[in-house]
Amino acid sequence: MKIAEKLKLAHACANPPPATFSFEFFVPKTSQGVQNLYDRMDRMYDLNPIFVDITWNAGGRSSTLTNEMVYTAQSTLGLETCMHLTCTNMPVSLIDEALEKAYASGCQNILALRGDPPLDGSESTGDFKYAKDLISYIRKKYGDHFNIGIAAYPEGHPEEESDDNLLQYLKEKTDVGADFIITQMFYDVDNFIDWCAQVRKIGVNIPIIPGIMPISTYAAFIRRAKWSEIAIPQHFLDALDPIKEDDYAVREIGTQLVADLCQKLIDSGYVNHLHFYTMNLEKSTLMLLEKLNLVDCVKDSALVSEDLPWRKSLHPNRSKESIRPIFWQNRKYSYISRTSGWDEFPNGRWGDSRSPAFGDIDLSASQLLRQSPKRAFELWGCPQTLDDLADIFVKYLNKETNALPWSDGPIGSDTDILKASLIELNRKGYFTLNSQPALSAVRSNDKVYGWGPKNGFLYQKQYLEFLVHKDVAAKLLEAVEAHNTADSTGVITYYVVDKTGNLSTNSKDEDINAVTWGVFPGEEILQPTIVEKNSFLAWKDEVYHLLDEWVSIYKSKAIQELVPQEQLEKFYEMLASFSDNYVLCNLVNNDFTSANSVMFQLLESVSA
């Protein structure tokens, strides 16, 4: 959605409307840095920014990376994204490529910038000289598809001494089609408010979004201000200079100073949206938001009313997507990537048309683990025995580790009530990959389980997925069948499959089991997660492939240097045997009104 529209919507919903905000991220230099930033952006999604923007690094690998990051932010992370685009030194062919990719990602916002001239003082190359040329070009080529943002300099620009000229350029950029302004960072709030008045006076009426730079350390604070050639008000210096050696104090006091600045901006009436230069960091921005009481404040807005229990993609092809298999619950990068080629996404009902397409992905060519060898070793060490392996799972359940090979991020708090039972299972030979508790008529605004529109009722069937020794699985299936015969009201359905694809199930081929659904006023029933055979078989391939990948990255030089060969050999052997002898199971207790303990007791009775 366009930023200007989102701002209008967000500020229409309450009286007085709370200020909203957005985050800028820059493109990291390494691919592990990109993965880490994705994880950070993923967490910061929960703060409900109206949008994020990704900076442009002209030329070479990093500009492609800007496009890649825009795609991931938009499609996988579901973050409304604004792409920076500079025209200095950019031939129109590269600009076309960047815009096409942004368009294809569903990105609808471009921050059109001139960009810095060559450092050596030579004349810029490129087909467009000024940002306004780029704006005109985008408008001509894409009509109204993009909202176009422009930069502004409330404290002047190093290359232009005349403030009047700067205002004139701003007016020209607006006249050729800009939709919003994002300003350079600043600390002088009075000057900024004066400047806003001048902007309005010359007839520029598009939203002014102030660029806010949090203060993390004193050195960085001074360096950035100097680099941007902006004034530092005396009271900033008075407050920070005496404590400049104490990073903690600087951050505390600095946050208060910037928060006061933000509050003044909001109170001025010129500003209702704050754009944070995060510098790819989380902490300072979060502190600022907390100080401003802006955390959670847009939760109730019209913008988040179409929530689903999983993160909605903003890719245009996926706009109607409303159902996913539960298996990839903790693997959204992989799910989005596996399904990116689909023409159409399941909406309302799963249908069976999509299922075979899961097989299209070539797992042997994929890097699905999302961890560098070193990072993987930090996370999981080098388990030597099944007990060591179980320890990793238990640590994950205890939130002492933030990832498993099968889970991109930390475990969600929705499984908290299962934690003790899950740990117990992992101690008894069940390696649990995924789970959800049974829910019945939980309100949609529930702090832990809530999703979807107001005044709804949410339901879940208990789901449990694990790897277990094939001999235990055989006994388990007998126990499940006995349970189903004895208690005809509480049918447990299962799929059990080994590495090679031998499947046992008590479901029919065409069965699609809705395991999460919601009932809302005036709506059809939403059923956003399901369990079914074809996608489970595709997931099975991924589960075992991730084991192989784990082994494979530990054959890298980095790990070979770190871990004695003997230990590595034992690790390879253990995982190989695990992969051969452990089968992947999922169980659904279809009686969602019964206690979660029913299924756990069944599992424990078998392992005992």
Place this chain on the structure above:
Amino acid sequence: MKIAEKLKLAHACANPPPATFSFEFFVPKTSQGVQNLYDRMDRMYDLNPIFVDITWNAGGRSSTLTNEMVYTAQSTLGLETCMHLTCTNMPVSLIDEALEKAYASGCQNILALRGDPPLDGSESTGDFKYAKDLISYIRKKYGDHFNIGIAAYPEGHPEEESDDNLLQYLKEKTDVGADFIITQMFYDVDNFIDWCAQVRKIGVNIPIIPGIMPISTYAAFIRRAKWSEIAIPQHFLDALDPIKEDDYAVREIGTQLVADLCQKLIDSGYVNHLHFYTMNLEKSTLMLLEKLNLVDCVKDSALVSEDLPWRKSLHPNRSKESIRPIFWQNRKYSYISRTSGWDEFPNGRWGDSRSPAFGDIDLSASQLLRQSPKRAFELWGCPQTLDDLADIFVKYLNKETNALPWSDGPIGSDTDILKASLIELNRKGYFTLNSQPALSAVRSNDKVYGWGPKNGFLYQKQYLEFLVHKDVAAKLLEAVEAHNTADSTGVITYYVVDKTGNLSTNSKDEDINAVTWGVFPGEEILQPTIVEKNSFLAWKDEVYHLLDEWVSIYKSKAIQELVPQEQLEKFYEMLASFSDNYVLCNLVNNDFTSANSVMFQLLESVSA
């Protein structure tokens, strides 16, 4: 579905499989007779016959009527239907027409008969002389589409003296493609069993379905036996002759005699399905089924597992239909007819593609009331005041009347728990047309509310639809809005519309409210009834049209002769004013976990 397949399915599900049964109906002479028979067939649906058959009346209006009845039985009543078709005196063009219509109705079963020769002894005309010619023709033209049944005469045929020849004809008919045999009526069970043995001996192995004639009165019993030239065993006469003047006793004893006969048939092993010649009557057949303990016995079979809360149509175009608007809940003839032209039926989700098509029907040309003037007068009299009108609604709720202009049949027992409140409302100026109570996690095998597969959980939002004075409606909407503001968890959504189409609602245009849904093991959520705007507006037209039609049929000669003009004038006037001043409302309490009384109290508070 084909009868032979249905029999296989029905008898595969239990051990020993219960006997199954089917009903024959003949084409009534008048259209009111047809309507009445439909109502009867509708009731007899609940007995779970495997199929019904409709006799063929060669030539003229009644053969078209056979096709019409096959269509209605199949599409509207959801009864698997077998169409009789005779070839005597039938040119192939008429046979083609009949078969085409049967095909288009989704009928997959034809009882291929020769038919009676002309009564004057002249040679039959028609393109086929024998049933076997007809069978060959159907097979040639339709391949395997139809199951073809044939008639057989265990006690001989008036035109053929040789039993061997008769068996030979049977063999020939089987060899050209017959799938099952339905026999002539008989009372001599030993002879029948001998005959079965002979049939099997000559290599005829298709199912033998005995035709069973219940005994209702002594005179009819004797007459039918004579007419069919079948033997009456002495013990029948011994038992019935002494009591022949006592119809009640004859039916009691007769039922026992025929039940014994049926039991012997079943015990013989030749027979597992009984075909009842109902003579369009309900009572004798029902008594027989009860005596044989066959009522309810197929409820659990695989055949009824895909039940929905409304009667599933067997028309092939509608095979995937799984959602309907609630408004026509008691008007299935009208709903099927209004939607018969759709290319596709909503499945899983309602979608909005269908809605406009509701308008296609030309109400001014339709007869929607389904009652002759006389029958309407018997049902509803000639109300003079709104209180009189309310009396009709109250009688309907008390099951003292079996229809309202807006309800084809008696009120269902699912509204029993609302009865007292509904009566109260009708006494206070709300004329209730349709309602359902809230349900939460009711099991799918519930005697009153149950539908769908085993081990499911059923839900309903409370629904209430009524006509009310526009002034009361205005106050009601205020009360609803106040309720929604005060109790944000229990949102009541409403649509209120007057005769001319002025609509008030608190729902959005595109909202589709699922008001009945079910959760089943291993399945997606089923949501078979919904409330939404477009279909409600179409329903509004029907509601007011039915009022007009009521007035219009009372202008017929039959009523003019029966009711003083003065009373009629008052009736016309009262209904005209009712139509102008009463608006159609529906309310849904979206909090299906709250008590039904919440909505009733709200309504009563306004009318007080």
